[in-house]
Amino acid sequence: MRTVTSEDLFDSVAAAAGYAAARPPLHPLIVELGLDRVGWADRVVDVALDIGCGAGLSTEPLLGRCDRCLALDPSAAMIDALRQRVPQAVAIVGAAESLPVASSSVDLVTAAGSLDFGDPDRAAAEIARALRPAGVALIYDFTTGSPADGGDDWLDGMVARWPRPPRSAVSAIGPRVFDAVGLALRVVPFILPLPMTRDAYVDYLMTESFVVTAIAGGTARDEIRAELARTVPWPTPTVDVRFDGYVLVARQAERTG
Numbered sequence: 001m002r003t004v005t006s007e008d009l010f011d012s013v014a015a016a017a018g019y020a021a022a023r024p025p026l027h028p029l030i031v032e033l034g035l036d037r038v039g040w041a042d043r044v045v046d047v048a049l050d051i052g053c054g055a056g057l058s059t060e061p062l063l064g065r066c067d068r069c070l071a072l073d074p075s076a077a078m079i080d081a082l083r084q085r086v087p088q089a090v091a092i093v094g095a096a097e098s099l100p101v102a103s104s105s106v107d108l109v110t111a112a113g114s115l116d117f118g119d120p121d122r123a124a125a126e127i128a129r130a131l132r133p134a135g136v137a138l139i140y141d142f143t144t145g146s147p148a149d150g151g152d153d154w155l156d157g158m159v160a161r162w163p164r165p166p167r168s169a170v171s172a173i174g175p176r177v178f179d180a181v182g183l184a185l186r187v188v189p190f191i192l193p194l195p196m197t198r199d200a201y202v203d204y205l206m207t208e209s210f211v212v213t214a215i216a217g218g219t220a221r222d223e224i225r226a227e228l229a230r231t232v233p234w235p236t237p238t239v240d241v242r243f244d245g246y247v248l249v250a251r252q253a254e255r256t257g
Helices: 013-022 027-037 076-085 120-130 151-161 175-179 198-205 209-216 221-231
Strands: 045-051 066-073 090-093 106-112 131-142 183-197 238-252
Touching (some): 013 198, 027 238, 066 076, 066 106, 076 090, 120 131, 131 183, 175 183, 183 198, 198 238
Parallel strands (some): 045 066, 066 090
Antiparallel strands (some): 131 238
16 A cells, blocks of 8 residues: 555545535634633734635635635645635745744734644744734634444444545644744634534545545545445434534733733
8 A cells, every 4th residue: 555645635636626625615614712711702903814715715714804815825726726615815835944024014813723733833933923912813724524323333334434644744733833933822612513514524535535536546536426325324314413622822922911
């Protein structure tokens, strides 16, 4: 079985199309949660930057919250998809470890599940450099969603059958990374239920890393999809899918009161 690369996971037209069409609409809820915690529920800022924007689902919640929206991703395929979905954003191919923005030029930074595919220490330093003194960064992620009733064991079984690839981060994301660059951190955990149909849920799972890894390793896409649809516990046409996650709310430590 060949090693799965970041190109398999993200940098392809197929990956971008899957993300654009099938990822769950959680980003607006999570961004709202984070901004509520800093009293920015109704605030409109000058510049917002979405790091690891993918196909644009995590960028869309920033529209209307800023005068200028920047969206950055290392995958050219994802950026092409973002341009179609979020033409209002300034789309940039680039990396979190070397943000193409001036120092103290960004009011709001978001990063959804993207910093642990590179070097979080360097990314945190770049976020601290880019933020204006009163700026806010929302770093968030969520687990693979599972059906609320009896779905955890089933999903564990699927992932055991088709394991995920290892994460590539050189260090963990957490307080140490942000303390080191002078950012004060607040951790906000969440559990979000999202009603989904069986087909929508299976479409979403087909974009998850354990499925992409299995396909890259030679398992037929149709075989995986059929097995997921056949075995998933789905007692009613629409089922609540539970997503567990967190928001790391970061601000300049020396400027917080």
